[in-house]
Amino acid sequence: MTVASASGNDAAQSRPVPEGHVRLTIDGIEVDAPKGELVIRTAERLGIVIPRFCDHPLLDPAGACRQCLVEVEVNGKPMPKPAASCTTAVADGMVVNTQQTSQVADKAQQGVMELLLINHPLDCPICDKGGECPLQNQALKHGRSESRFVDKKRTFAKPVSISSQILLDRERCVLCQRCTRFSKQIAGDPFIELLERGATQQIGIGEQQPFQSYFSGNTIQICPVGALTSAAYRFRSRPFDLVSTPGVCEHCASGCSQRTDWRRGKVMRRLAGEDPEVNEEWNCDKGRFAFRYATASDRLTRPMVRDAESGELRETSWTEALRRAADGLLTARDSRGVGVLPGGRLTREDAYAYGKFARMALGTNDIDHRARPHSTEELDFLGASVVGTGPEDGVSYSSLETAPTVLCVAFEPEEESPIVFLRLRKAARDSGTRVFHLGQWDSPGVEKTTDIADSGSPIHSGGLLPCLPGGEAAALYELPSEVEQALSEPGAVLLLGERCAQVSGVYTAAMRLAERTGAGIAWIPRRAGERGAVEAGTLPTLLPNGRPVSDSVVRSGIERAWGVPEGSLPSIPGRELDGILAAAESGELSGLLVGGVDPDDLPDPEQARRALRAAGFVVSLELRPSGVTEHADVVLPIAPTVEKSGTFLNWEGRSREFEITIEGTGALPDCRVLDTLAVEMDVDLFTQTPTAVAAEIQRLGANPGARPKPPDIPAEPVVEPVGDKALLASWRHLLDNGSMQHDEPNLAGTARPPVARISRDTARRLGIEPHQPVRVSTERGTVALESEIVEMPDGVVWLPGNSGPAKVRSVLGAGHGTVVGLAAGPLPPPGGGPKSPEPDETAPGETVSAAVTNGHGANGHNDGANGHSAGGLGAAGHGPNGNGHTGTDGGVA
């Protein structure tokens, strides 16, 4: 982009300045820089590092710390005073002299540094930032060795907690405002702000208004001093004792690059990695703080088999466990067959091994990784429109950033894919992208992508297109004309969320809309492994790399590649997850091979449990005890993400490869376990290592045949229910009861409180007061939550999917678009319910107020950490909900 050359070079004099650039001189070096670039960046590209604190390339310039002062000459005239290089844009003919060539700049910088330190406590030896502190580094490089300050420093009480996970040490703060600017500009959560003035100016929060942002951890990372620290990491280690390993976040499909800092085999903290194409320099708090599930005390490390006599699982050797598993699976296969449920949290390589195992060792296409509500329409959509696409030819983060219009369909970006949310906000703020949301209410994520007022003139664009839950498909055919027009502009994008699978006809409607308008279309699943699993072929209709099962030509290609006889792979599309479970329950299938799946995530958790009980033989590959291991005949422990290598494909279809972070634990990736298991069954998968699998996937190449046909499902009209019935709208919070957030109380403290949202008219009709308990019930159970009145369609109640007592699937057996009962008032007192055949069993950590009134043990997900449940609220269900901790690959998250 820019060519630097030594000054005095004749060739440089005659070289034309490139279009859109200016030519200036920094410390005697002539340089061309794009118009509008800040001097501090141009200098940096020349290798001249100007010290700075408030400057951050992804934040609007502030010019507050004054550390980056340089001398500037414009049009041959020196500017009267030093200029902040972080706020000064390059200009043609400008001459800049930094601390390297200007005494004035050097003295100005030394002066600012001395001033910054007069009120800084210099408690580096006990400061978390010590060793990686920009203030420390720059003070040693650009400051005086001794201070002339002999008077009294201003002091503050230290530290104060501004949320359950962020602690603020105001004495250390240099008031650069990076944290407040990040929260305002990037996250849109201006919960921290400058207070007071002069030397007593400080960062603070409002009364009763803590720093509840999903992105708060980023402020710790960009703080140039030790003013913001994490409650979980504080005083835990010194940066120079840590080993940093680059990796990829396993929590969602955003695909964040991350850095894991560990020592002596133990992860101490995680940070956002830098990837301008994906997460820039940010990540969400779940990605940053939720990692202790992998070292939970109940982690499975030894294989287990069910003891014939006691009926309990007992630890055993790999040899025995594999033998038992192979025998059982062979018997089941030869009886009525085995279904495979890999779960949505696998790497592409592990998923590939499941797919190959199902086809080669079990001879079946009964495989479905979608451990959540799903539909055949979705399956057809994935084959027709998603598989095989990538950031180069499909929708990507950068195309979101430049899109004129984005329509989110049944997709809640802030909760389901936080980095997509950040990028949408950036697009709306910086590029004027109109973001529309087809949903039910003006959630914080909707507001923050459509209503931006952090600086300059406020932006109001896009907005919510409200519809009844389940009415999304119909709504896509009847979009307001201005929205349809906006979507017709080149570069417009439709984003489809996981919830679409619960709405009949929505994929068809979206594809038709995309055809009409020319908009791009992208599918954003919630789980990190879903996109890779689609490519790996863990669906009943798809073989690896998008090859349709039913296409005999491509199938025989796979047979050759896998070295199996022509015609030996099953040719009939298999059952989907619900079909597999139904077949297992009815005895049409004899066995199940299950990866990281939590029954409570499945469309019908009760049916799932019945199926697991009924299946003749169940093998579970798990990290921690779960609702599946409870019924498993053989449990094989597998490695969490941090202990294995592999590749996640993020929602763009972008490969996110990562290496092993913690080595030598002896934990094996799923692909290795399946390979060995297959050997026991006399089948060679050749999936010993993720590297081998990746090479095989590479060798297979893209689908040489045609794509499967797109779905064609009409939109179903949705009728607003009457009386005491309502339509349930529901999606999950980012921070909830998910098992991968196990043992993170500080993180859980920043979860959004679970409430039931209804419209004013619905509330009036049913006599529901704001902030009073309401009961949402089905014939299966009842959830009670505090009400919140919001602007939303009448006859609708919104519940968080899996927060506190609101476990919509497991307690209600309901989902998005289900008709539920709605009434005012709390649950009946514990034990008082008429249908209470068994004594209550409350988990140790569970708050009493969120107790379950009947049924047994609808708990175990609630680690008692978030404590948002209000008095008298809770959940009541009949079905045994198990203790439901699944592992890395486990479902709830």
Add this chain to the structure above:
Amino acid sequence: MTEANASDGSAPERAAVSPLTPVLTRRWLSPESWSLRTYEQLEGYTALRTALSADPDQLIELVKTAGLRGRGGAGFPSGVKWGFMPKDRSRPHYLVINADEGEPGTCKDVPLMMADPHSLIEGCVIAAYAMRASTCMIYVRGEALHCIRRLHHAVREAYDAGYLGKNILDSGFDLDMVVHAGAGAYICGEETALLDSLEGKRGQPRLKPPFPAQAGLYSSPTTVNNVETIASVPYIVNGGSDWFRAMGREKSPGPKIFSLSGHVERPGQYEAPLGTTLRELLELAGGMKDGIPLKFWTPGGSSTPLFTADHLDVPLDFEGATEAGSMLGTTALMIFNETVSVPWAVMKWTQFYEHESCGKCTPCREGCFWLAQVLERMVDGRGTEQDIDTLLDVCDNVLGRSFCALGDGAVSPITSGIKYFREEFLALCESNRGQDTTEEPALAGVAR
């Protein structure tokens, strides 16, 4: 200050022999001078009729020709500033009046608004018309409650009489006026901090560019003018640029309200042409109080470097004050006689800046904090000679390094005080001579 119009009491009688030019202060002694009735009787709102019949650009040209310069301290040519406003009206234009008068010693705008609020309102309507603004905000210092009430009353009167609101005087021009009370922060006198404060945000200066004329209030084209500047406009419209230029000096024409305070016989507001000297003004004010000789004074508030008795004949206009090593500022002349200790006065001013520094930038926030402590220590007799060097060096690290001009103003009294009265600072350190420092460096954990 509350007795606003009692100050230049004897001025009109002595007009024949004095250099006074009562223009803005002309009506201050009339009965109920603040009422619309009085204002209208004394030529009030006549300039408005003339102005509304003219082309807006003609008015801008008139103000340029008259050479009116901003009365808030910087002296920027007002006509040029108005000319920065875009001509198209794709976005609303705003006129904002800076009535946050907070500079220590300054007391001209509040008396003006108390005694003659309609002159400001008339000026606002003319200026808004010239700049194609349909909303005008007057940001008044929150402590001046009486003044705020009077302004509210005057604005109501003007609305009722049709000088504000829709279709003013059948010209088709609309203007709404909002009187906004600040919350008492010195920094909100800085124009961009004032705009943030008006928008309901924390009052801290904004990064420039963009300048207010491009993106000011609510990111729309905005001009911020001082009260005295805008109040001068009706007189220029009525009197013409030649009349205006007949007063004052070539580059600093027109009359100016000089606010004399401190050790003078008759402190108050004296409106005289720019370029009048302190010697002349002192004569008008009856000389130094009790005949005790002059020691030092500020030409334009505490942010302008001090002058001494040697500067009695410096012409007080923008160029004259600058050439003599200070600035005209707000023409707030604080006059101190020989009984006052310079280090003490400098300390008090520095304490003010420490208290009022907004905290945004390091040099001003930390510098004022440090300087105040050193000065307090010196005044307390615990200073050393080295402290004087430290003071000067810290001042050097603040001057021109801070985000806005507050930091520059904060060090003015210190550097000029030491420049002219170094021996007084030295005398305070007498008892500590020979000692390097009074205390060990304040490292955390070091036992004292």
